[in-house]
Amino acid sequence: MATWELRCKECEAAYPAEARYVCEHCFGPLEISYDFSGLDPAEARRKIQAGSPGIWRYADFLPFDGRPRDPLEPGLTPLVRADRLADRLGIGELWIKNDAANPTHSFKDRVVAVALAKARELGFETVACASTGNLANAVAAHAAAAGLDSYVFVPADLEEQKLLATGVYGTRLIGVRGTYDDVNRLCTELCETRPWAFVNVNLRPYYSQGSKTLAFETVEQLGWSLPDRVVCPIASGSLFTKVARGFDEWIDLGLVEGELPTFNGAQAAGCSPVATAFGEGWEVCKPQRPETIAKSLAIGNPADGVYALELARSTGGSIDAVSDDEIRDGIRLLAETTGIFTETAGGVTTAALAKLADRGEIDPAERVVVYITGEGLKTLDATREGFRMHEIEPTLEAFEGELEPALTR
Numbered sequence: 001m002a003t004w005e006l007r008c009k010e011c012e013a014a015y016p017a018e019a020r021y022v023c024e025h026c027f028g029p030l031e032i033s034y035d036f037s038g039l040d041p042a043e044a045r046r047k048i049q050a051g052s053p054g055i056w057r058y059a060d061f062l063p064f065d066g067r068p069r070d071p072l073e074p075g076l077t078p079l080v081r082a083d084r085l086a087d088r089l090g091i092g093e094l095w096i097k098n099d100a101a102n103p104t105h106s107f108k109d110r111v112v113a114v115a116l117a118k119a120r121e122l123g124f125e126t127v128a129c130a131s132t133g134n135l136a137n138a139v140a141a142h143a144a145a146a147g148l149d150s151y152v153f154v155p156a157d158l159e160e161q162k163l164l165a166t167g168v169y170g171t172r173l174i175g176v177r178g179t180y181d182d183v184n185r186l187c188t189e190l191c192e193t194r195p196w197a198f199v200n201v202n203l204r205p206y207y208s209q210g211s212k213t214l215a216f217e218t219v220e221q222l223g224w225s226l227p228d229r230v231v232c233p234i235a236s237g238s239l240f241t242k243v244a245r246g247f248d249e250w251i252d253l254g255l256v257e258g259e260l261p262t263f264n265g266a267q268a269a270g271c272s273p274v275a276t277a278f279g280e281g282w283e284v285c286k287p288q289r290p291e292t293i294a295k296s297l298a299i300g301n302p303a304d305g306v307y308a309l310e311l312a313r314s315t316g317g318s319i320d321a322v323s324d325d326e327i328r329d330g331i332r333l334l335a336e337t338t339g340i341f342t343e344t345a346g347g348v349t350t351a352a353l354a355k356l357a358d359r360g361e362i363d364p365a366e367r368v369v370v371y372i373t374g375e376g377l378k379t380l381d382a383t384r385e386g387f388r389m390h391e392i393e394p395t396l397e398a399f400e401g402e403l404e405p406a407l408t409r
């Protein structure tokens with residue numbers, strides 16, 4: 001069993017394991033630091049394989065002293081070989097990790113499951129979040145399953161599908177007139193005066209740990225080996241950096257052999273503070289005002305932006321930005337070659353993959369894993385213009401007359 005504590009990422013000051021997220025000394029972010037010295041890799045691997053079919057099989061690598069009770073366990077989503085997409089792009093070995101196959105159809109179920117388990121352990125009765133959409137769905141659903149009260153704050157102009165897939169769980173849904181960054185600022189203020197567990201504010205150090213499970217599953221599903229390259233979307237940069245942390249922990253422990261993969265990040269051009277900083281060679285990200293169809297990635301002032309920059313640079317990767325048209329094309333390309341229908345964030349990721357392939361940056365001998373983080377049914381507007389339905393009378397003549405020749409032409 002590993003032990004863990006809450007520490008400042010910058011100055012390493014230690015804190016009691018409470019709902020807190022900023023260092024009092026240097027204002028750096030707090031994160032979980034583990035001591036795995038008591039862990040035997042062979043035993044750890046046996047325990048994982050005998051564990052539950054979801055993220056709690058990795059409980060020894062999460063900030064709990066046992067396996068939490070979780071009525072809506074996410075994880076163990078499919079990792080599928082994508083040969084048709086690989087052929088289209090001239091890539092040797094390509095895998096899609098389809099995280100739309102989670103209880104509320106995005107990767108956010110992972111982070112919320114961890115944050116809510118911690119909220120219950122710490123005795124909170126009310127949970128809350130500032131969301132770009134998918135987090136709202138996940139917090140509302142997991143709170144309902146756990147019997148906790150919840151408040152969900154979103155930008156009021158969110159996709160209708162995401163609002164409906166939140167309200168249905170009986171949460172208190174608050175649409176804020178402003179950007180996600182405005183919503184986040186409001187929630188940071190509320191956090192000071194309400195006894196609530198904001199999953200991505202005061203519980204952020206725990207929340208972010210959930211993303212490591214995507215790396216653990218990738219290793220397990222690749223037969224306990226590593227990819228050479230990963231392509232992953234970036235909003236706040238938490239997912240991107242914590243996937244790397246997951247690989248790192250298992251490499252350090254000897255659970256898998258090899259090196260950290262090359263990390264390629266993906267952003268929408270209409271909200272690309274990290275991609276812009278990468279391209280310009282800046283150390284920090286300059287905040288932007290989002291204007292893109294990829295609303296789930298629309299964070300103009302990303303909390304983990306600097307760490308995402310560091311990771312892309314230190315692994316020889318990059319961070320790309322793609323236009324809204326490229327996002328729509330990315331959604332269609334993935335659907336037509338893999339049968340997987342993703343939301344705009346997955347369109348961003350697929351379009352960034354296509355860019356890398358176009359630039360000849362992917363060696364044909366590489367094994368590439370692409371993280372598809374959300375479901376296409378949640379952003380239907382992005383596919384509306386992509387095809388048309390052929391409407392006919394219910395007769396053979398109507399089909400065989402003008403239509404069929406036109407269709408097969």
Ligand SMILES: *Cc1c(COP(=O)(O)O)cnc(C)c1O
Pocket residue numbers: 106107108133134135233234235236237238239240296297343345346373374
């Ligand atoms: C939230 C989200 C991400 C990434 O979020 P980070 O803030 O970078 O961790 C990626 N894809 C989808 C669909 C999301 O909802």
Ligand SMILES: [Zn+2]
Pocket residue numbers: 008009010011012013023024025026027028
């Ligand atoms: Zn500090």
